[in-house]
Amino acid sequence: MPETPVDKISEADAAEELVRLADELAAHDLRYHGEDAPTISDADYDALKIRAFALEARFPHLTPENSPSLRVGAQRSEKFAPVEHGAPMLSLDNAFADEEAVEFDTRVRRFLRLSADETVSYTAEPKIDGLSCSIRYERGVLVQAATRGDGRVGEDVTANVRTIGDIPKRLSGEGWPEVIEIRGEIYLSHEGFLALNAAATEAGQKTYANPRNAAAGSLRQIDSKITAQRPLAFFAYAWGAMSAPFARSQWDALQALKTWGFATTPQSRRVENADGLLTAYAAMEAVRPKLAYDIDGVVYKVDRLDWQHRLGFVTRTPRWAIARKFPAQQARTVLEAIDIQVGRTGAVTPVARLHPVTVGGVVVVNATLHNADEIARKDIRVGDTVILQRAGDVIPQIVSVVLDERPAEAEPFAFPTHCPCPLHTPLERETTAAGAATVVRRCSGEFACPFQRLAHLRHFVSRRAFDIEGLGEKQLTLFTEQGWLASPADIFRLHEHREAMLQLDRFGETSVGNLLESIETRRNIALDRFIYGLGVRHVGETTSLALARHFETVERFVETAKAAAEQMAGPVYAELSNLEGLGPTAVSAVLEFARSGQTILAPQDISFESHLRLAIPKLNSRARAALVVRFSDWATFETAAKQGAAETPGDAFIEVASVDAVGVVAARMIAEFFGEDHNRVLVDSLLAELSVIPAERPKSDTAVAGKTIVFTGALEKMTRDEAKAQAEALGAKVSGSVSKKTDLVVAGPGAGSKLKTATDLGIDVITEDEWLALAGG
Numbered sequence: 016m017p018e019t020p021v022d023k024i025s026e027a028d029a030a031e032e033l034v035r036l037a038d039e040l041a042a043h044d045l046r047y048h049g050e051d052a053p054t055i056s057d058a059d060y061d062a063l064k065i066r067a068f069a070l071e072a073r074f075p076h077l078t079p080e081n082s083p084s085l086r087v088g089a090q091r092s093e094k095f096a097p098v099e100h101g102a103p104m105l106s107l108d109n110a111f112a113d114e115e116a117v118e119f120d121t122r123v124r125r126f127l128r129l130s131a132d133e134t135v136s137y138t139a140e141p142k143i144d145g146l147s148c149s150i151r152y153e154r155g156v157l158v159q160a161a162t163r164g165d166g167r168v169g170e171d172v173t174a175n176v177r178t179i180g181d182i183p184k185r186l187s188g189e190g191w192p193e194v195i196e197i198r199g200e201i202y203l204s205h206e207g208f209l210a211l212n213a214a215a216t217e218a219g220q221k222t223y224a225n226p227r228n229a230a231a232g233s234l235r236q237i238d239s240k241i242t243a244q245r246p247l248a249f250f251a252y253a254w255g256a257m258s259a260p261f262a263r264s265q266w267d268a269l270q271a272l273k274t275w276g277f278a279t280t281p282q283s284r285r286v287e288n289a290d291g292l293l294t295a296y297a298a299m300e301a302v303r304p305k306l307a308y309d310i311d312g313v314v315y316k317v318d319r320l321d322w323q324h325r326l327g328f329v330t331r332t333p334r335w336a337i338a339r340k341f342p343a344q345q346a347r348t349v350l351e352a353i354d355i356q357v358g359r360t361g362a363v364t365p366v367a368r369l370h371p372v373t374v375g376g377v378v379v380v381n382a383t384l385h386n387a388d389e390i391a392r393k394d395i396r397v398g399d400t401v402i403l404q405r406a407g408d409v410i411p412q413i414v415s416v417v418l419d420e421r422p423a424e425a426e427p428f429a430f431p432t433h434c435p436c437p438l439h440t441p442l443e444r445e446t447t448a449a450g451a452a453t454v455v456r457r458c459s460g461e462f463a464c465p466f467q468r469l470a471h472l473r474h475f476v477s478r479r480a481f482d483i484e485g486l487g488e489k490q491l492t493l494f495t496e497q498g499w500l501a502s503p504a505d506i507f508r509l510h511e512h513r514e515a516m517l518q519l520d521r522f523g524e525t526s527v528g529n530l531l532e533s534i535e536t537r538r539n540i541a542l543d544r545f546i547y548g549l550g551v552r553h554v555g556e557t558t559s560l561a562l563a564r565h566f567e568t569v570e571r572f573v574e575t576a577k578a579a580a581e582q583m584a585g586p587v588y589a590e591l592s593n594l595e596g597l598g599p600t601a602v603s604a605v606l607e608f609a610r611s612g613q614t615i616l617a618p619q620d621i622s623f624e625s626h627l628r629l630a631i632p633k634l635n636s637r638a639r640a641a642l643v644v645r646f647s648d649w650a651t652f653e654t655a656a657k658q659g660a661a662e663t664p665g666d667a668f669i670e671v672a673s674v675d676a677v678g679v680v681a682a683r684m685i686a687e688f689f690g691e692d693h694n695r696v697l698v699d700s701l702l703a704e705l706s707v708i709p710a711e712r713p714k715s716d717t718a719v720a721g722k723t724i725v726f727t728g729a730l731e732k733m734t735r736d737e738a739k740a741q742a743e744a745l746g747a748k749v750s751g752s753v754s755k756k757t758d759l760v761v762a763g764p765g766a767g768s769k770l771k772t773a774t775d776l777g778i779d780v781i782t783e784d785e786w787l788a789l790a791g792g
């Protein structure tokens with residue numbers, strides 16, 4: 016129903032609508048702040064709020080008690096102890112257009128009685144899209160950290176905030192007041208967000224909608240060990256209560272925060288007058304797509320703190336600052352087709368092909384549809400007008416369908432039953448080892464499927480695998496079409512097509528030369544990269560490195576993997592050995608029992624659990640519980656145990672599966688991969704082109720083997736990554752934070768809180784030079 020314009024609405028209707036809006040907004044606030052799971056977009060939320068404020072402006076006496084205009088933020092949850100802020104944490108008024116930014120400057124001048132030709136300086140800072148946090152320091156030491164909460168009272172998240180590397184436990188530099196609340200934004204980078212969601216997907220857990228929700232969810236964990244594993248970061252941009260002033264302008268304050276050990280936003284600038292505000296906004300819009308994290312606007316702040324003081328606050332927002340928001344990252348467009356994309360491992364994902372539309376400055380033509388279930392759930396049909404959103408600036412998604420505009424002939428989407436590749440393999444829903452259907456559908460064509468082949472080649476040349484520069488999707492497709500590329504080994508024979516390549520459009524001497532050169536340098540490849548490059552399912556970087564370290568040479572690895580293929584563990588064996596609650600001892604006890612052929616004459620009415628206890632006394636109660644849950648009765652269990660025993664793998668398989676970080680599931684994938692003729696041919700022909708550098712086993716006879724080391728401060732002779740690799744090669748573990756478990760701290764110039772903690776805990780601290788001597792000697 017279209018809403019009645021504000022100037023036409025009756026008082027009674029307005030009263031009713033205001034109450035409804037206030038309740039609705041409160042519910043959204045709770046979902047957003049309290050549960051980190053909003054159900055509407057920011058733009059829709061803003062629209063509701065704007066409508067409410069407009070109605071209140073016309074009928075101020077109708078303002079409901081729970082109106083958002085009388086409140087900041089949301090109610091607190093009961094999870095964390097309440098903390099009263101020393102000074103309230105307020106929010107900012109929003110501006111959505113140039114004119115509103117100009118009006119802001121006019122208001123400031125009017126309030127301060129400044130003439131139009133007087134210069135007013137402002138800071139223009141990116142508005143970081145995370146969650147604000149107030150961190151209290153007393154005598155330079157972090158004593159408490161709190162979320163914003165309702166602005167007056169927040170939640171005590173001290174333990175969690177202490178795990179964030181960007182936040183000093185102790186202030187460095189000088190000039191800080193004895194007591195000060197430092198304020199800023201906790202956020203997750205795009206990379207951190209994607210990694211977190213990828214891990215959640217892998218573990219079958221729910222994913223976060225955007226980096227901001229992920230940051231909020233990560234911070235509000237009961238167990239700070241979980242927070243510690245999340246790559247949270249922090250930018251400082253303000254302060255609350257303090258025992259003494261420390262700066263005269265916002266700009267100087269930002270510089271001071273930096274010298275005290277905080278990260279401040281590098282894109283912040285100081286500008287003058289209304290013109291400066293507009294230029295700064297345009298500049299921020301331009302850098303936005305290049306940033307590693309989300310920003311949702313620009314915050315303008317009057318630079319002079321004495322002026323800020325004079326300007327003061329209106330009920331809930333300062334007069335001296337305003338947030339100029341970027342336009343909503345949503346757009347409407349028409350879904351023209353749904354294509355099926357085939358990934359490296361044959362997993363099939365639907366992709367929406369859209370009528371091109373600009374969403375927040377970027378032209379979007381594709382959007383992910385995740386899987387068949389999601390299309391069905393949202394009932395997305397070809398021809399539909401859809402609402403598109405660039406979720407957290409990362410991947411465009413379809414939020415919903417505009418049903419009113421659905422064409423009469425639009426039909427529910429029928430997910431293809433066969434792979435669109437020329438092989439036309441049937442697409443089946445994948446099942447887990449336990450037989451449950453998953454959302455994944457897969458093409459079984461492997462290398463014979465041209466789509467998988469391309470995806471495979473892309474993985475092979477990717478940065479963490481063979482890292483071949485200049486060989487992107489375009490080139491791979493083109494060379495495949497030319498018939499030069501069918502398998503990874505062909506990449507190393509591309510030089511044979513040098514002349515023909517030079518005839519192709521847009522391939523000059525230089526680009527061809529560079530490409531062939533970068534291929535040549537990769538003929539020498541580390542074993543772990545080689546293994547990762549094969550793109551075996553479930554064999555990621557960590558598993559590849561563990562395999563490389565275990566087998567040391569490619570010959571040993573390939574030989575064992577091929578042997579493992581002959582003696583692979585069957586699915587029932589795999590399931591038993593992966594059953595949660597069933598440790599290795601319990602698994603062997605079950606298999607031993609099954610092999611013994613023993614039958615236990617048990618009384619008729621004995622429970623399954625007691626039967627297990629009688630038959631396999633070695634099982635503990637946890638193992639019995641796991642088996643009861645999985646098999647529900649003795650007969651089913653006995654059949655499975657016998658089947659599992661019959662499927663027991665041979666030594667080669669067991670060797671692969673027992674490598675640290677591999678396990679039976681990945682081992683089965685490796686064995687299956689090497690069990691296929693075409694994969695063996697692929698590997699052998701690749702090896703004919705390469706020289707694979709053996710991996711070094713982590714040393715156990717060095718001074719630092721088995722120790723936990725923390726690097727802090729600036730390193731002058733090597734990069735952090737180098738130092739880490741060096742320490743790991745010597746058998747040490749490298750950690751990002753100092754704790755009782757740390758054995759050694761290597762501190763360079765500028766080392767701050769970590770060094771202090773180390774000294775406090777009595778941990779050995781050495782310089783970079785001393786480390787190099789230790790590592791080299």
Ligand code: IVH
Binds near residue numbers: 108144252314
């Ligand atoms: S200043 C009294 N500066 O935006 C004003 N806020 O809508 C104190 N934010 O709650 C805030 N970047 O969570 C300020 N550079 C920045 C900011 C920023 C992001 C957030 C913060 C605040 C919200 C206001």
